Amino acid sequence: MDYLQYLRLDKFPHIWCAGCGDGIALKAILRAVHNIGWEKDNIAMVSGIGCSSRTPGYVDFNTLHTTHGRAIPFATGLKMARPEMNVIVVSGDGDATAIGGNHLIHAARRNIDLTVLIYNNHIYGMTGGQVSPETPMGDFATTAPYGAMENNFDISGLTIAAGASFVARCTVYHANLLGKLIEKALSKKGFSLVEVMSPCPTAYGKINKKGTGNEMILNQKQLAVRVERAKTMSPEELKNKIIIGTIIDRELPEYVNTYEKIISQAQRR
């Protein structure tokens, strides 16, 4: 496929560091969009603030780079105003689960037809490596000089409990699978989420001695376990592993659709 047709080439070079996973994730999104065949005019990409949230600047869609943590609320308003548009949210782990955590669970609870891609790099990349709700316990960050002391959110568990229709996780190493999972998420009517494990060699890798971007990506191969296989493994065996694949895919009433029905009811009275 021709990726270039979806890119704003004059905006390159991009801001991402060599070895950053965010570019691989971008390619996966474009493959997914291409396979579904959506018109560019009908796609909106909305983001918050962070390295990952710079993605919309590079794609030739209707693009909205909002405030830190608030992409989902902006996307919610846009989707309600234009239900026919396909609205994709791109967010970092800090953006989506710290400052924007409340919006994440409420959008999942409403089951509004958005696709949220959370690029989880275990750190605040853009601001230089502060601790995030996704920094593994004991790992270092500029604001965790003694090691992170807090538990992480289980992003998929959280959004499944909140009511999301579709939840998946994948690494950028498994780029083909990532594209397919994003395609499934985009096609899903309802709130869909893909947690994209995207290495940040600069702000997380270096301080934690995880090697180069390449080494970090290759390491994902060692850690990844398919959902199907994970079901046969014990919690001890799964410790520190990354479970990849579709975690939940279910049919639930979608919010905007329900609202449109309410409108016809209210207008009939």
Place this chain on the structure above:
Amino acid sequence: MKPRTYMMQGNVAVAEGAIDAGCRFFAGYPITPSSEIGETLSKRLPEIGGKFIQMEDEISAMGAVIGASLGGVKSLTATSGPGFSLKQENIGYASITEVPVVIVNVMRGGPSTGLPTLPSQSDVMQARWGTHGDHPIIVLTPATVRETYDMTIQAFNMSEKYRVPVILLMDEIIGHVYEKVTLPNIDELTIINRKKPTCSAQEYLPYIADETLIPPMANFGEGYRYHVTGLVHDETGFPTNKTDQIEVMLNRLNSKLDKYSDEIIQYEDTFTEDAKIGIVTYGSSARSSKNAMRKAREQGIPVGMIRIQTLWPFPTERIYEFGRQVSHIIVPELNLGQIAHEVEHAVKGAAEVVPVNKINGDPIHPEEVLLKIKECI
């Protein structure tokens, strides 16, 4: 068409004004004394094909209305003090991205949770400067239920015309008072909609303006794919760090309203022609002040009043003139002198500025203003 006469509350007048202005999306979070606006719209909007959403907080409500407006739907949010504080970051976003939105703040006493059910006018400066950075904003303040309806429509018209967030700053008294109102017929209303691009999508530069200083606005999903960011951007909408481009963008942004100040700035003069003593006030404080002015006139004291309707941009020129006409300007307001300072600044020492301030939750009574008038003789 039969006359639309109702006993109506100020908050309901906001809802009806919004609908008549073409608003079809509301996002909010309940808070006294503004909740009736959302409650009314949750019922009314679906009846006319619009949508209401109760968000998880005021930050997200502010984000949602900006998103919906970018989608081409006129949008409203409403709140009070604590919620207004939460909205500030995204109000700045609407300001720099030039997305039209209307924000209602029905003021209650502060700071913090303050006085949820009691009136106040203490968010006047926050309405102007609440979000960080230099930015344009319009703030309108009504004094009656009918005016609340009219001003809500004006707020939408101004936000659409100038691509700027407009704040309707009410106080608890105006929000909750019931008055008999006769609303105009829909076909008598002037409704302004945002100017859309006439060029092709390829030629469209979202932030380039002609001599009007207001760039045409394409809605998302209508074929003009472009980028919107809260970073300082150039004419293409993409972030820039170049000082010359930053200057062009921020200068246009911060001066675009100056060009239209004559049509934006509104105030009402009562008995000012022969006045020797002046009153400058707004909102519910103008109601008690008017009463005091009448009583003073009955006693032969030549008092005149300017009721400010557009708080920001402030009617500096008119207040300056007034200051040169009268010996004193009494400024009754339910705060510790937020507009009195502005009046002081405007009159440049030409008249003595006499604040009448109250922050105990009790409205200003006519007798309190009358007393001050007599002290000024």
